[in-house]
Amino acid sequence: DGGITQSPKYLFRKEGQNVTLSCEQNLNHDAMYWYRQDPGQGLRLIYYSQIVNDFQKGDIAEGYSVSREKKESFPLTVTSAQKNPTAFYLCASSTRLATWNEQFFGPGTRLTVL
Amino acid sequence: GQQLNQSPQSMFIQEGEDVSMNCTSSSIFNTWLWYKQDPGEGPVLLIALYKAGELTSNGRLTAQFGITRKDSFLNISASIPSDVGIYFCAGRTGGGSYIPTFGRGTSLIVHP
Numbered sequence: 001d002g003g004i005t006q007s008p009k010y011l012f013r014k015e016g017q018n019v020t021l022s023c024e025q026n027l028n029h030d031a032m033y034w035y036r037q038d039p040g041q042g043l044r045l046i047y048y049s050q051i052v053n054d055f056q057k058g059d060i061a062e063g064y065s066v067s068r069e070k071k072e073s074f075p076l077t078v079t080s081a082q083k084n085p086t087a088f089y090l091c092a093s094s095t096r097l098a099t100w101n102e103q104f105f106g107p108g109t110r111l112t113v114l
Numbered sequence: 115g116q117q118l119n120q121s122p123q124s125m126f127i128q129e130g131e132d133v134s135m136n137c138t139s140s141s142i143f144n145t146w147l148w149y150k151q152d153p154g155e156g157p158v159l160l161i162a163l164y165k166a167g168e169l170t171s172n173g174r175l176t177a178q179f180g181i182t183r184k185d186s187f188l189n190i191s192a193s194i195p196s197d198v199g200i201y202f203c204a205g206r207t208g209g210g211s212y213i214p215t216f217g218r219g220t221s222l223i224v225h226p
Contacts, residue, residue, distance in 0.1 A: 004156075035216075041218060043202065044216075045213060058213070092156075102159050103159075103214070105149075105157050107156050110154075
């Protein structure tokens with residue numbers, strides 16, 4: 001079945017450590033996105049990518065980094081520079097950014113920094 | 115950036131009641147989407163609206179694209195316990211801005 005997978009579902013890290021969240025899609029989508037969700041805050045865009053080897057900062061990119069070496073994969077690294085990294089992270093994809101077709105979301109990763 | 119206000123923030127209702135929620139924007143939108151998020155999961159698209167005045171249904175759900183193009187409404191009729199979750203609106207202004215803006219969500223709790 002086609003879809004978006006995020007792993008792991010729950011992640012715990014010590015303060016000061018970098019951590020990478022995985023996002024894989026087999027929908028053959030060109031565009032991929034990372035959102036951060038905090039209680040009562042809705043979804044805030046961290047980074048997005050329209051095509052392989054290209055990505056753009058979203059509204060809250062500070063303390064995060066991404067790569068897009070393959071069409072299917074868009075990993076997000078939460079660096080030690082992110083001041084408040086504990087949150088629920090959602091990855092999404094869509095067919096093409098320019099036409100803004102429906103975004104399909106993964107199940108999310110809940111990151112807790114101790 | 116665009117401001118998108120979603121209300122109410124939360125709702126506590128009895129099973130069988132109807133539900134209404136809305137989103138308003140400071141900018142004109144040319145597309146509105148409504149998503150539902152179950153606890154601990156990613157959002158799933160419920161309804162998409164592409165034209166001012168458009169009224170679209172999906173089972174017990176009905177959504178409308180406001181005539182002013184600055185608002186949208188979602189109604190749920192005869193609520194059931196599985197309607198529990200967070201409902202998000204999202205909109206796009208167009209004109210080169212292809213990234214959607216999301217509302218903060220309406221948390222719905224349905225008591226049996």
